[in-house]
Amino acid sequence: MLDIQLLRTNLDTVCERLATRGYVLDTVAFQKLETQRKTLQTRTQDLQANRNSLSKQIGMLKGKGEDATAVMAEVSALKAELDANEIALGDLLREFDAFVATIPNTPQDSVPVGKSAEDNVEIKRWGKPASYDFTVKDHVDLGEALGQLDFATAAKIAGARFSLLKGPLARLHRAIAQFMLDVHTEEHGYTEIYAPYLVNAASMTGTGQLPKFEADLFKILRPDAEPLYLIPTAEVPVTNIVRDEILAAGALPLKFVCHTPCFRSEAGSYGKDTRGMIRQHQFDKVELVQIVAAEKSVEALEELTRHAETILEKLELPYRRVVLCTADMGFSSAKTYDLEVWLPAQNTYREISSCSNFEAFQARRMQARVRNDKNKTELVHTLNGSGLAVGRTLVAIMENNQRADGSIRIPDALRPYMRGAEIITLPR
RNA sequence: GGAGACGUGGCCGAGAGGUCGAAGGCACUCCCCUGCUAAGGGAGCAUUCGGGCACAAACCUGAAUCGAGGGUUCGAAUCCCUCCGUCUCCGCCA
Numbered sequence: 001m002l003d004i005q006l007l008r009t010n011l012d013t014v015c016e017r018l019a020t021r022g023y024v025l026d027t028v029a030f031q032k033l034e035t036q037r038k039t040l041q042t043r044t045q046d047l048q049a050n051r052n053s054l055s056k057q058i059g060m061l062k063g064k065g066e067d068a069t070a071v072m073a074e075v076s077a078l079k080a081e082l083d084a085n086e087i088a089l090g091d092l093l094r095e096f097d098a099f100v101a102t103i104p105n106t107p108q109d110s111v112p113v114g115k116s117a118e119d120n121v122e123i124k125r126w127g128k129p130a131s132y133d134f135t136v137k138d139h140v141d142l143g144e145a146l147g148q149l150d151f152a153t154a155a156k157i158a159g160a161r162f163s164l165l166k167g168p169l170a171r172l173h174r175a176i177a178q179f180m181l182d183v184h185t186e187e188h189g190y191t192e193i194y195a196p197y198l199v200n201a202a203s204m205t206g207t208g209q210l211p212k213f214e215a216d217l218f219k220i221l222r223p224d225a226e227p228l229y230l231i232p233t234a235e236v237p238v239t240n241i242v243r244d245e246i247l248a249a250g251a252l253p254l255k256f257v258c259h260t261p262c263f264r265s266e267a268g269s270y271g272k273d274t275r276g277m278i279r280q281h282q283f284d285k286v287e288l289v290q291i292v293a294a295e296k297s298v299e300a301l302e303e304l305t306r307h308a309e310t311i312l313e314k315l316e317l318p319y320r321r322v323v324l325c326t327a328d329m330g331f332s333s334a335k336t337y338d339l340e341v342w343l344p345a346q347n348t349y350r351e352i353s354s355c356s357n358f359e360a361f362q363a364r365r366m367q368a369r370v371r372n373d374k375n376k377t378e379l380v381h382t383l384n385g386s387g388l389a390v391g392r393t394l395v396a397i398m399e400n401n402q403r404a405d406g407s408i409r410i411p412d413a414l415r416p417y418m419r420g421a422e423i424i425t426l427p428r
Numbered sequence: 429g430g431a432g433a434c435g436u437g438g439c440c441g442a443g444a445g446g447u448c449g450a451a452g453g454c455a456c457u458c459c460c461c462u463g464c465u466a467a468g469g470g471a472g473c474a475u476u477c478g479g480g481c482a483c484a485a486a487c488c489u490g491a492a493u494c495g496a497g498g499g500u501u502c503g504a505a506u507c508c509c510u511c512c513g514u515c516u517c518c519g520c521c522a
Contacts, residue, residue: 049491074502246438
């Protein structure tokens with residue numbers, strides 16, 4: 001959610017910045033709502049003040065045992081207008097909030113202006129894609145030939161867009177997550193979190209999945225209780241740690257790493273990446289979350305993105321970093337870097353991490369604050385990034401490290417997690 | 429799943445229709461006193477939003493908030509309803 005004060009005082013500037021991401025802010029509608037709000041709120045509060053002081057008089061009169069019927073008649077006369085105003089104000093404020101809630105975050109100045117994903121800008125490349133003296137296979141062919149990746153059985157058990165791993169490949173999947181957690185906790189200073197995979201609507205609203213993206217979520221309805229949602233990313237439970245909190249001065253930065261499964265309905269994505277593990281209803285991810293002071297968030301995004309890149313480098317996976325243009329950024333983000341890993345079978349780079357600075361956009365919605373050195377509260381800034389998506393990392397390792405006979409070389413960094421094994425081959 | 433108790437500021441805790449945003453204590457901040465330490469005295473100390481107000485701060489003022497949301501009432505921390513959460517006992521369970 002954007003700062004309403006900023007909208008009131010600098011509407012034109014906000015409007016221009018939003019236009020760079022292709023969002024047209026209806027300033028006429030906003031101004032109209034704002035004018036109505038101001039008159040209605042002032043009037044309502046005047047009436048409430050009047051009622052409060054009269055009611056207080058009644059209390060004082062009755063306390064002294066005197067007659068209060070005249071004052072009671074006076075306050076009764078107010079009631080009809082006050083009730084009408086309170087109802088109208090409530091409706092208007094809800095409408096106002098709903099309107100503001102649909103406005104996306106404003107991009108930072110360093111974000112390239114663009115019209116589509118075509119306009120994203122490559123920042124750097126690391127590593128050199130290997131050349132192969134045989135025809136490369138994709139991870140589906142490799143995994144099925146090894147007898148360790150089974151989409152048919154997953155479909156029988158659950159349905160389309162699920163996968164089943166067996167044996168060494170299942171272990172490699174686990175090893176990847178363990179390795180990432182170890183690097184981030186031991187070398188990058190993150191605190192490991194284990195968090196709920198089901199969360200309430202308030203948490204989903206806090207990080208911005210609700211109300212706009214309900215269709216992408218798996219929802220658990222319960223007859224005698226409020227619904228729960230399966231998390232689409234650990235960002236949701238972890239960032240909500242600070243919801244409705246006022247953190248002590250000096251408590252920041254908070255750096256959390258959390259490995260969870262992620263569940264996405266992705267209703268709009270059918271037909272895209274239907275083959276393989278690239279786009280699934282369930283996948284594992286190691287997520288990095290930082291809660292920082294406002295003036296620190298720009299550098300924190302650089303740091304966090306480096307932490308994710310370090311994993312790719314330790315796994316010897318060629319990648320590039322892309323800064324998303326204004327049109328391609330997520331709703332809540334002020335700036336986003338995507339990391340894309342090289343996939344030889346697709347002969348292209350594919351997203352494996354997305355690192356974003358949300359500034360105060362999520363914090364405002366969550367009321368996540370910190371006490372500054374003047375003992376005043378101010379909103380924190382929130383950031384997160386995948387460090388990395390586990391399933392896609394498995395895909396990248398399989399495809400980049402494949403050998404002519406269909407076996408897969410295990411990167412050095414993962415061998416301690418694989419009882420020292422160097423390759424994955426057909427089980428004997 | 430069954431039965432019961434409870435939810436008040438950073439923390440503890442009083443308040444049980446009226447002058448209550450809320451006694452008292454702890455913690456914290458400032459001041460005074462004091463060789464050091466400890467103790468003592470005084471003052472301050474919730475959040476969000478609106479208006480004064482033209483950017484910000486300060487200040488003044490109003491509203492809302494006692495787990496959340498509704499209701500009753502001129503007036504609700506207090507009474508009623510729903511939900512959320514905590515605790516105790518029983519059952520079940522990794």
